[in-house]
Amino acid sequence: MKVKLISFVFSETGFRRNRIILTMMLAGITNGMVMLIINDVSKDFNEINLRNILLFALCIGAFVFCRKYSEYHAQSGVQQAISNKHLTLIDKLRKSELVHYEKIGKMSIITNITDNSQIIYESTRLMVHSMTASIMLLFSFGYIAYLSLAAFAMCVVILGIGIVIYKHGQKDIIRLYHEFQEKDQLFFESLNHFLDGFKEIKINLKRSDDIYQNEFSRNIDDSLVLKFQSEKKVVSNMVFGQTMFFLLMAGIVFLLPQIDDVESETMMSITAIVLFISGAIGLLIESIPMIIKADMALDNLVHLETKLDESKEPDQHACSELYKDFKELSLDELHYDYVNAQGQAMFGIGPMHFALKRGEITFIVGGNGSGKTTLLKNLTGLYSPKSGHIKVDNKIVEVSNYNDFRSLFSIVLTDFHLFDKLYGLDHLDDNKVNELLKKLQVDHKTRFENGRFTNLDLSTGQRKRIALIVALLEDKPVVVFDEVAADQDPEFRDFYYHDILPELKKANKMVLVVSHDDRYFDVADTLIKLEYGKIVKLEGNGDKQHD
Numbered sequence: 001m002k003v004k005l006i007s008f009v010f011s012e013t014g015f016r017r018n019r020i021i022l023t024m025m026l027a028g029i030t031n032g033m034v035m036l037i038i039n040d041v042s043k044d045f046n047e048i049n050l051r052n053i054l055l056f057a058l059c060i061g062a063f064v065f066c067r068k069y070s071e072y073h074a075q076s077g078v079q080q081a082i083s084n085k086h087l088t089l090i091d092k093l094r095k096s097e098l099v100h101y102e103k104i105g106k107m108s109i110i111t112n113i114t115d116n117s118q119i120i121y122e123s124t125r126l127m128v129h130s131m132t133a134s135i136m137l138l139f140s141f142g143y144i145a146y147l148s149l150a151a152f153a154m155c156v157v158i159l160g161i162g163i164v165i166y167k168h169g170q171k172d173i174i175r176l177y178h179e180f181q182e183k184d185q186l187f188f189e190s191l192n193h194f195l196d197g198f199k200e201i202k203i204n205l206k207r208s209d210d211i212y213q214n215e216f217s218r219n220i221d222d223s224l225v226l227k228f229q230s231e232k233k234v235v236s237n238m239v240f241g242q243t244m245f246f247l248l249m250a251g252i253v254f255l256l257p258q259i260d261d262v263e264s265e266t267m268m269s270i271t272a273i274v275l276f277i278s279g280a281i282g283l284l285i286e287s288i289p290m291i292i293k294a295d296m297a298l299d300n301l302v303h304l305e306t307k308l309d310e311s312k313e314p315d316q317h318a319c320s321e322l323y324k325d326f327k328e329l330s331l332d333e334l335h336y337d338y339v340n341a342q343g344q345a346m347f348g349i350g351p352m353h354f355a356l357k358r359g360e361i362t363f364i365v366g367g368n369g370s371g372k373t374t375l376l377k378n379l380t381g382l383y384s385p386k387s388g389h390i391k392v393d394n395k396i397v398e399v400s401n402y403n404d405f406r407s408l409f410s411i412v413l414t415d416f417h418l419f420d421k422l423y424g425l426d427h428l429d430d431n432k433v434n435e436l437l438k439k440l441q442v443d444h445k446t447r448f449e450n451g452r453f454t455n456l457d458l459s460t461g462q463r464k465r466i467a468l469i470v471a472l473l474e475d476k477p478v479v480v481f482d483e484v485a486a487d488q489d490p491e492f493r494d495f496y497y498h499d500i501l502p503e504l505k506k507a508n509k510m511v512l513v514v515s516h517d518d519r520y521f522d523v524a525d526t527l528i529k530l531e532y533g534k535i536v537k538l539e540g541n542g543d544k545q546h547d
């Protein structure tokens with residue numbers, strides 16, 4: 001059986017790897033030596049001499065040192081390996097396509113990374129103990145072979161049969177663990193809904209009871225059944241292991257004298273050794289289920305990493321401000337559709353064909369679900385089109401230039417997120433931010449000090465204003481606002497349409513706005529109306545520029 005946990009633990013120990021292996025072996029050997037000395041001395045009290053006392057002390061000292069060294073360095077190795085794995089996963093995550101991230105899901109990523117890492121970390125100590133115990137067992141069996149080959153053969157046969165049957169039992173346990181994991185996944189999905197919909201649950205007792213009884217209780221009951229079944233198997237397997245050990249004892253005590261001509265003193269020694277190693281065998285039997293869980297946890301992390309590798313964007317050229325001075329952005333027969341898990345196309349947009357200029361305001365309008373946000377995600381390079389192209393100054397934007405292309409945009413989508421710090425904005429002048437807070441009338445709620453907003457516990461409308469401020473601070477050539485005015489009071493809405501947007505236009509920015517405010521449609525230079533993913537109206541400059 002290949003234990004993946006071992007290679008994972010050693011993957012980050014570098015030059016200490018050989019030392020850890022050596023000290024683990026020495027800890028096992030010195031443990032065995034202690035047993036030998038005790039055995040020798042208890043057989044013959046003349047053996048109580050300075051040499052044996054010193055040897056005993058030396059073995060204990062070496063054991064303590066080796067055990068501490070191997071355990072400490074293995075633990076720090078695995079901690080390092082886990083931290084590196086976290087960084088690798090986050091790095092791969094940020095390079096994967098948005099559409100794949102949306103499919104994998106936030107909760108699945110969080111639980112995968114946190115739960116599995118915890119299991120791996122906790123199992124490492126057990127694994128080190130088990131490896132030390134295995135060395136001690138090998139040492140002890142070597143000594144048994146030295147005392148009596150027949151006793152050694154008996155150990156090999158009985159333990160061999162035990163291992164085969166034990167491994168067979170493990171297969172069922174692994175299957176049950178997998179089923180349990182799937183149930184656990186369902187539980188976390190429900191938990192995700194429960195936490196996201198906490199307000200809706202709080203307000204509606206019937207809904208709250210329904211989700212509690214029919215979702216959580218049922219899921220937990222199903223999980224418990226599997227957990228009980230697997231625990232039952234684990235316990236049976238452990239008891240079986242212990243029984244095999246008793247069988248070994250019985251073989252040594254009752255059978256060995258019949259088949260081998262062993263003296264009673266040797267019999268005593270062999271019995272003492274077998275009793276001595278019972279602790280190590282017990283430890284091994286108890287560790288195996290945990291090590292299997294750790295291997296499954298590693299598989300889960302590898303599975304997540306493989307998914308992220310598959311969803312990786314094509315390699316990007318180094319950012320070169322390729323499009324910095326662009327003038328026009330156009331869609332050339334762009335088509336995009338969402339596909340379900342079976343690969344069938346669901347909702348789609350396109351084909352779309354229009355051109356937008358810098359220094360102009362474009363409104364994208366249409367009913368709910370008409371495809372406005374999907375269009376924006378394509379336009380900004382968050383999704384890559386299934387067919388057709390995005391062009392900048394009439395040149396196709398290759399996917400390898402998407403990083404460069406996306407750097408043109410500041411976006412505030414409907415599900416925007418406010419970061420506690422303004423990442424990526426270096427050398428920001430606090431005064432400049434505070435002036436904007438004043439201009440957008442949120443300065444009485446929050447200030448910008450030492451690179452952070454002092455308060456982000458704000459109303460939805462206020463949070464949107466902060467998101468708007470961040471977008472303005474980024475000072476990108478294209479700004480994209482998805483229903484930003486939706487939660488604003490009439491005065492601010494007026495300010496947004498009649499001041500903020502025209503100011504951005506004056507600053508030669510391309511302004512893309514999703515809006516349902518038909519009272520302000522006259523602000524737009526171009527108006528694109530969507531229905532069922534198709535352009536049903538294209539008015540203004542965008543139409544004139546259409547080639």
Ligand SMILES: Nc1ncnc2c1ncn2[C@@H]1O[C@H](COP(=O)(O)OP(=O)(O)OP(=O)(O)O)[C@@H](O)[C@H]1O
Binds near residue numbers: 372
């Ligand atoms: N990740 C997704 N997977 C599958 N279908 C999706 C996904 N996101 C959106 N859709 C579907 O695409 C359609 C268009 O959604 P989109 O968010 O683009 O509409 P919208 O015009 O922005 O709507 P609204 O005005 O309500 O925000 C919807 O029918 C929606 O069900």
